[in-house]
Amino acid sequence: xxxxxxxxxxxxxxxAGVNEENGAIRFQRLPERLxxxxxxxxxxxxxxxxxxxxxxxxxxxxxTLNAGFSxxxxxxxxxxxxxxxxxxxxxxxxxxxxxxxxGAIPPLKKRxxxxxxxxxxxMVRTDILSLELEDxxxxxxxxxxxxxxxxxxxxxxxxxxxxxxxxxxxxxxxRELSADVWNMGVGxxxxxxxxxxxxxxxxxxxxxxxxxVNDFNSDVxxxxxxxxxxxxxxxLSSRRPSSPILAISxxxxxxxxxxxxxxxxLDEFRAALASASSGRPNVILVDxxxxxxAEPGYFVDGCHxxxxxxxxxxxxxxxxxxxxxxx
Numbered sequence: 445x446x447x448x449x450x451x452x453x454x455x456x457x458x459x460a461g462v463n464e465e466n467g468a469i470r471f472q473r474l475p476e477r478l479x480x481x482x483x484x485x486x487x488x489x490x491x492x493x494x495x496x497x498x499x500x501x502x503x504x505x506x507x508t509l510n511a512g513f514s515x516x517x518x519x520x521x522x523x524x525x526x527x528x529x530x531x532x533x534x535x536x537x538x539x540x541x542x543x544x545x546x547g548a549i550p551p552l553k554k555r556x557x558x559x560x561x562x563x564x565x566x567m568v569r570t571d572i573l574s575l576e577l578e579d580x581x582x583x584x585x586x587x588x589x590x591x592x593x594x595x596x597x598x599x600x601x602x603x604x605x606x607x608x609x610x611x612x613x614x615x616x617x618x619r620e621l622s623a624d625v626w627n628m629g630v631g632x633x634x635x636x637x638x639x640x641x642x643x644x645x646x647x648x649x650x651x652x653x654x655x656x657v658n659d660f661n662s663d664v665x666x667x668x669x670x671x672x673x674x675x676x677x678x679x680l681s682s683r684r685p686s687s688p689i690l691a692i693s694x695x696x697x698x699x700x701x702x703x704x705x706x707x708x709x710l711d712e713f714r715a716a717l718a719s720a721s722s723g724r725p726n727v728i729l730v731d732x733x734x735x736x737x738a739e740p741g742y743f744v745d746g747c748h749x750x751x752x753x754x755x756x757x758x759x760x761x762x763x764x765x766x767x768x769x770x771x
């Protein structure tokens with residue numbers, strides 16, 4: 445039984461748009477106004493178009509799931525999706541770069557209703573060519589989670605560089621919190637002024653904001669970073685006064701760069717975020733240095749967490765988010 449566009453739309457979580465183009469189903473991750481801000485820079489556009497944290501959730505008694513994908517430009521050559529069947533993980537996709545791929549999860553033993561979750565790749569544009577279940581099997585979209593999480597940030601929020609898209613820190617947290625996560629993370633993104641003017645119109649229960657390392661590394665003046673952070677946090681607070689906002693300062697950055705061209709350090713950017721967060725009752729400052737140990741073994745390249753770093757990040761941030769959601 446091949447799933448059609450309307451069935452895939454109904455099963456898709458936290459996505460601005462699902463459309464069929466030239467026989468393939470394509471996903472629009474960012475809302476229109478925010479996505480437009482990343483249109484004119486090729487690297488940003490490529491990262492924007494990756495379906496990071498987009499998942500399909502449905503219930504079926506099928507013993508099989510066959511998938512076909514086509515791929516576009518990517519930020520990293522990591523092409524595999526993750527299919528969770530009652531929390532057992534199967535990877536779907538090529539281990540090397542490819543234009544397209546088709547394959548299936550191993551056959552399940554018994555025909556009974558199960559929850560299927562398909563997490564699309566975080567770092568390459570991925571369109572669905574086909575999703576097929578066993579003939580005469582059932583299909584029903586899973587209910588949306590009660591919690592809506594709006595996650596802003598850069599490449600780390602997008603999911604770089606964890607190979608399993610269900611095991612970067614955003615996905616791990618979403619699964620633990622039973623949250624639908626709208627991932628606004630774009631590799632290379634900074635605390636830009638336009639963020640305050642492009643907040644989505646839908647309601648959300650919690651937001652996280654994690655920018656800073658690119659501002660520091662690309663020599664954005666500290667005063668501009670602080671002003672933009674204050675304006676963005678103010679806009680988020682005004683939009684949803686009762687929803688907690690976690691302002692997450694940069695995690696450890698294992699580099700030889702000690703200061704930007706203005707002599708400003710990454711710790712000064714952390715302090716600027718703390719200052720911008722102060723006095724806002726629904727803004728909770730999180731020290732990113734406490735989330736991932738400052739040791740090479742937790743990073744791919746000194747900047748992006750590996751799978752163990754992502755697990756640590758999620759493990760340490762989880763109780764803070766849980767506490768905020770209980771308020």
